Amino acid sequence: MGASTGAKRRLTPEDIYNITLVSDAQISPDGRHVAYTQTILDKEKNDYRSSIFVVPVDGGTPRRFTSADARDSFPRWSPDGSRIAFLSNRTGKSQVWMISVDGGEATQVTDLPEGVTYFAWSPDGSTLALVSKTEAAQLEKREGDEEDEEKSDVVRITRIRFRADGVSGFLDDKRSHIWCIPAAGGDPWQVTSGDFDDAWPVWSPGGHEIAFVSNRTEDREYNTVSEIWAVPARGGEARPIATGDDAYFGRPVWSVDGAAIAFAGHRQPEAGGAIDSHVWVADGGATRCLTEGLGRTVGDAGINDTFASANPGLAWTPDGWIYFQVSDSGNTHVYRVPAGGGDPSLVVGGQRRVLDFSLSPDGSRIAFVAGDPLNPCDVYVCRADGSDERRLTAVNEEFFSSVALSQPEEFRVPSHADDRAEIHGWVMKPIGFEPGRKYPLVLEIHGGPHGMYANHYFHEFQLLAAQGYVVVYTNPRGSQGYGTEYASYTRAAWGEKDMPDLMAAVDYVIEQGYVDPNRLGVTGGSYGGYMTNWVIGHTDRFNAAVTQRCVSDLYSFFGTSDIGFNFGAYEWGGVPWEVRENYVRLSPITYVENMKTPLLIIHSEEDYRCPIAQAEQLFISLKILGREVEFVRFPNENHNLSRSGKPKHRVERLQFILGWFQRYL
Ligand SMILES: CSCC[C@H](NC=O)C(=O)N[C@@H](CO)C(=O)O
Numbered sequence: 285m286g287a288s289t290g291a292k293r294r295l296t297p298e299d300i301y302n303i304t305l306v307s308d309a310q311i312s313p314d315g316r317h318v319a320y321t322q323t324i325l326d327k328e329k330n331d332y333r334s335s336i337f338v339v340p341v342d343g344g345t346p347r348r349f350t351s352a353d354a355r356d357s358f359p360r361w362s363p364d365g366s367r368i369a370f371l372s373n374r375t376g377k378s379q380v381w382m383i384s385v386d387g388g389e390a391t392q393v394t395d396l397p398e399g400v401t402y403f404a405w406s407p408d409g410s411t412l413a414l415v416s417k418t419e420a421a422q423l424e425k426r427e428g429d430e431e432d433e434e435k436s437d438v439v440r441i442t443r444i445r446f447r448a449d450g451v452s453g454f455l456d457d458k459r460s461h462i463w464c465i466p467a468a469g470g471d472p473w474q475v476t477s478g479d480f481d482d483a484w485p486v487w488s489p490g491g492h493e494i495a496f497v498s499n500r501t502e503d504r505e506y507n508t509v510s511e512i513w514a515v516p517a518r519g520g521e522a523r524p525i526a527t528g529d530d531a532y533f534g535r536p537v538w539s540v541d542g543a544a545i546a547f548a549g550h551r552q553p554e555a556g557g558a559i560d561s562h563v564w565v566a567d568g569g570a571t572r573c574l575t576e577g578l579g580r581t582v583g584d585a586g587i588n589d590t591f592a593s594a595n596p597g598l599a600w601t602p603d604g605w606i607y608f609q610v611s612d613s614g615n616t617h618v619y620r621v622p623a624g625g626g627d628p629s630l631v632v633g634g635q636r637r638v639l640d641f642s643l644s645p646d647g648s649r650i651a652f653v654a655g656d657p658l659n660p661c662d663v664y665v666c667r668a669d670g671s672d673e674r675r676l677t678a679v680n681e682e683f684f685s686s687v688a689l690s691q692p693e694e695f696r697v698p699s700h701a702d703d704r705a706e707i708h709g710w711v712m713k714p715i716g717f718e719p720g721r722k723y724p725l726v727l728e729i730h731g732g733p734h735g736m737y738a739n740h741y742f743h744e745f746q747l748l749a750a751q752g753y754v755v756v757y758t759n760p761r762g763s764q765g766y767g768t769e770y771a772s773y774t775r776a777a778w779g780e781k782d783m784p785d786l787m788a789a790v791d792y793v794i795e796q797g798y799v800d801p802n803r804l805g806v807t808g809g810s811y812g813g814y815m816t817n818w819v820i821g822h823t824d825r826f827n828a829a830v831t832q833r834c835v836s837d838l839y840s841f842f843g844t845s846d847i848g849f850n851f852g853a854y855e856w857g858g859v860p861w862e863v864r865e866n867y868v869r870l871s872p873i874t875y876v877e878n879m880k881t882p883l884l885i886i887h888s889e890e891d892y893r894c895p896i897a898q899a900e901q902l903f904i905s906l907k908i909l910g911r912e913v914e915f916v917r918f919p920n921e922n923h924n925l926s927r928s929g930k931p932k933h934r935v936e937r938l939q940f941i942l943g944w945f946q947r948y949l
Contacts (some may be wrong), residue, residue, distance in 0.1 A: 292688040294715055294750040297938035299687065300590070301327045301930065304679040306337075308358060308594035308640055309663045311651040312365050315644035316341055317385075318676060319349070319359040319368055319650040320663050323592045325931040332931070334592070336370050336383070339676045341649065341665045348679055349383055350390055355382070358402075362467065363409045363645075369393065369467070371400060380412060380948060382467070395468050398458065402484060405467070406491045406517070412467050413485035413494050413517070417458040418474060436716060444505055447890040448846045449923045463495055464517065475519045480504070482513075484534065484597070487541045493518055495536040495545055501529055507852050508553045512536050512545060512566070526566045529553075533564065535597040537606070537621060543567055545572075546598055546623065548582045548604050554854045557585070558732035558775065559768045563598065563608050563621060563628075565635060574606065574621045575628050581771070585764035586609040586738035587730050588638045589926050590660045594640035594653070601647025602670065607631065609638060611765040613708060614694075614738050618652065618670075628726030631670040637740040643668070651676075657692050659684065660741040668698050688715045690749035692739075699761075699794040700784035707756030708766070709789040710737070712749045713798070722800040724949040725754040727790055727826075729808030729815045731833075733762040733778065733855075734771050744926070751942055753949070754806070756793050760785035762811075775856035778811075778870050779818035786819070802827065803949045806881075807941065809833045809926060810894055814872060817902065820883065821875030830884045830941050833894050833923055836873045836902040838866075846892045876905045882912035884944040888921035888929070912948075 305323040312319070320343060323334040336359045339346040345669040350356045354374035361368055365385065375392065377399030385392040394400050398417035405412060439454055446455050450592050460481045465472040475494065476482045484497040494515045500522075501507060511527040512534075525545050526533050533549035544567035550559055560581040563574045576581060599607040605620045610628075618632035619642050632638055632652060639661060641652035648668050659680060659914045666673035692710035699705045714723050730737050737757050745755045759765060760775035760782040774781050794801050805828045808816045813834025820829050835841050842852045842860055853859050856866045868874055883906060887899035900917060906913040918937065923927045925937060 292686060295687050295689070295743075295746050296750075297747060297935045297942070300938075301325050302683045303589070303590060303660060303743070305592040306661050306663055306677060307592035307653055308681055309651040309653045310359050310534070310642050311341070311644045311649055311665070312361050313363060313645050314365055315646065318663055318665060318678075318819045319361065321357045321359065321592065321594075322348075323355075323464035324681065327931065330763050330930050330932045332928075336368060338385070339663060341651070341674075341676065343674070343676070349387075350780065352390075358854075360403070363405055363407055367467075369403065369405065369412065371403070378946075380414065380465075381731060383671040388468065391469070394669055395473065395802065396463070398470060399586075401460070403488055404485050407489055408491055410463050410467055411491075411517070413475070413487060414463040414465060414472070415460055415483055415485065415578075416463050418461050418477070419458055436825050441783070445846070445848065447892050452890070453610075455494070462494060462515065465894045467921075473519065475517065476515055477521065482492040484536065486536050486597075487517070488514070488704055489540055490542055495525060495538065495929060497534050497536065498522075500527065503529070506850075508532070508556065508848065510534055510549065510553065512547050514545070526564065526571050533557075537577045537598045537600045538600045539567075539600050544623070546600055548598060548608060553770070554850055556851065556854065557732065557764060558854065560771070560773045561721040563606055565606075565623060572625070574623070578610065578628050579766075579767045580610050580612045581764050582608050582610055584609050584637065585732075585734065585736040586639075586740055587614050587732070587735040588637075588660075588738065588742045590741055590743045591639060591655065591927070592661075596642065599641075599643040602645075603647055605641060605647065605668070607641070607650070609641070611736055613765050614736060614759060616738060618650065621867060631668075632666065633670070634672075635739045636739040651919075657739055657741055658689050688750065690715055690755070695789075695792060697788050700788045700791070705761065705785070707758055707785045707788055708761060709756060711791075711793050711796075712745060712755040714752045714754060715750045717798070718796070721753060721798065723798055724803035724805065724945070725756060725790070725793060725799045726805040726807060726945060726949075727786065728755060729786060729806070729812035729819075730757070730759070730763070731808065731810030731812045732764070733774055733782070733811040734764045735811075736763050736765040744941070747938055747942065747944070751946070752795065753945065754799050758786060758787055760789075760791040766909065775855060776863075776866055776870075778855065779815060779822070779872070780870070782815065783819060783822060801825075805829065805945050805949050807832065807890065810923065812833070813894070817872035817879075818875075820879045820881040821872050822878070824880050825880045826883075828945055829881045830886060830944050831902070832886045832926070833888065833891055834872065834885070834898055834902070835894050836898050838871045839868070840901070841894070841898060842867070844895050844897070854902055872876045873890060873901060873905060876902070877909060878889045879906060879909075879911060882944075882948045883914075884940065885913065885915045886918070886940060887915070888918045888923065888925045890921060892927075914944075
């Protein structure tokens with residue numbers, strides 16, 4: 285299915301303007317309404333606009349609650365359900381605003397100089413806990429440092445983390461801390477302090493304490509630890525909940541009686557996303573893992589180009605269940621596990637990606653946002669056991685009824701590697717597909733490397749199918765959603781161990797008989813860009829390639845990416861001076877003389893995750909070698925150009941990709 289156009293038109297790059305995104309479904313305290321964020325791409329302003337909407341769970345028309353020419357997001361109901369607090373940038377910085385459920389104008393609650401990135405209602409509705417930056421303890425002054433009167437533009441860097449993708453300039457010496465403010469407005473007070481970054485405050489049910497996420501280890505400058513702490517709401521000394529050099533924890537949530545805290549993560553901080561996360565409980569005794577035998581990672585590892593992020597936490601119900609997301613074989617589902625121990629079970633399943641969810645305080649209903657291959661997102665509601673599911677919005681129904689989409693077909697195929705491991709993938713036939721004809725094929729490769737292609741709408745893929753390409757995408761070894769062994773398989777073997785998986789998928793699709801094997805293309809972003817470079821350095825089977833936000837040389841990537849030096853130390857088996865040979869052997873640029881495939885290089889100038897020098901080195905080398913290569917640079921964009929870049933740039937990027945494949949395939 286999905287191959288014929290019928291009366292429908294074909295998708296175009298500009299259609300990103302026709303797609304509405306919903307996110308962050310928050311069910312009201314009485315379980316009767318769901319508040320959510322709705323985001324559109326404003327073509328005229330070349331920007332994004334988002335508003336808060338509320339929809340009744342029994343059906344009915346969603347009501348728009350905010351309509352500023354700004355980005356309103358993160359709606360959170362007051363515990364009595366009479367107000368919704370939300371974040372808005374309408375006065376410049378992101379601050380907390382409040383609106384009554386009876387309507388009327390929103391009022392500003394906070395006016396913190398550094399803005400607010402996160403907040404939570406106290407259980408009695410009197411206070412909001414906030415996250416905002418504060419001045420750090422003064423750095424030691426050196427002789428010759430400027431005094432305040434005359435500021436220099438010279439940047440003095442003393443910390444190992446000094447730059448972050450998406451943040452212009454350099455990181456300052458301010459620290460994120462927990463603050464509180466009366467919900468009715470008033471003076472805020474700072475709850476935590478010191479040379480730490482504190483995040484994700486969650487009130488204890490009695491309202492006396494706030495749990496939060498921090499790294500307070502001695503060696504925090506050099507490690508990637510993430511701990512759970514709790515602090516008295518009025519301020520005071522923080523107490524450890526789940527801490528230490530082996531903590532990689534987040535998303536804390538209190539039990540209803542306040543005696544325990546659950547959280548997600550694992551005990552190998554240096555491994556990051558390369559191993560499965562679990563659900564844990566700390567109740568004063570030993571910390572217990574509740575999902576040991578699950579074999580899948582907790583959280584959403586899905587990757588696509590058409591979503592608005594919400595990043596939900598865990599939920600703990602009064603009858604003792606803990607709810608959480610699980611990434612499983614290209615789907616993201618909601619599971620639950622008894623807090624006292626027992627088997628985790630599936631609650632919200634299906635061939636789809638559940639992007640976020642929330643539970644009513646009585647634990648009887650779940651609101652969630654989910655997308656599938658033919659629909660980026662809508663808001664749904666169901667009972668606590670997953671039954672009686674209903675869709676509450678249809679934000680893209682009208683648009684998608686007018687364009688032809690290709691339905692991905694799933695396959696599983698043995699890898700070309702000696703172990704013949706099973707590899708999971710999808711193929712999309714081109715729109716207007718006619719049996720008996722041969723079509724060009726484009727292989728798409730995801731990043732991470734520990735991300736996961738999902739059963740989720742992907743505009744770039746649909747666009748290629750609309751332009752007459754067979755699109756193939758897989759979750760090769762290194763991907764999340766298939767267990768720790770699968771995800772960590774590429775450690776110190778990037779490219780070497782996943783290319784045979786990718787090529788098995790390509791050959792499987794060619795064997796189906798509708799692909800022209802002389803018209804093969806390959807593309808991917810970030811680690812997918814690395815793999816695009818790797819693939820064309822190891823085979824001449826592809827006739828065109830587009831490498832996006834790529835890495836080409838691991839040696840110069842080390843220390844120049846905001847991902848941190850620990851990333852390479854884990855992924856490539858050590859730091860350069862310890863395992864120099866790995867850095868050379870695993871760098872695509874090492875094989876640059878073998879690269880004969882016409883290559884388009886797309887890169888953002890402010891990409892601090894994969895700095896643009898990675899693209900420049902590749903471009904210059906290929907030019908010197910006399911290869912067919914072009915370099916497209918996007919100014920004022922970061923690593924997330926394809927997902928949250930300026931809308932006009934997102935359209936142009938898609939046009940460049942299509943143009944290159946049209947030229948060479
Ligand atoms: C090649 S090193 C950096 C890879 C990067 N990892 C995390 O940020 C990556 O592959 N990112 C993916 C997934 O987010 C991307 O699509 O940008």
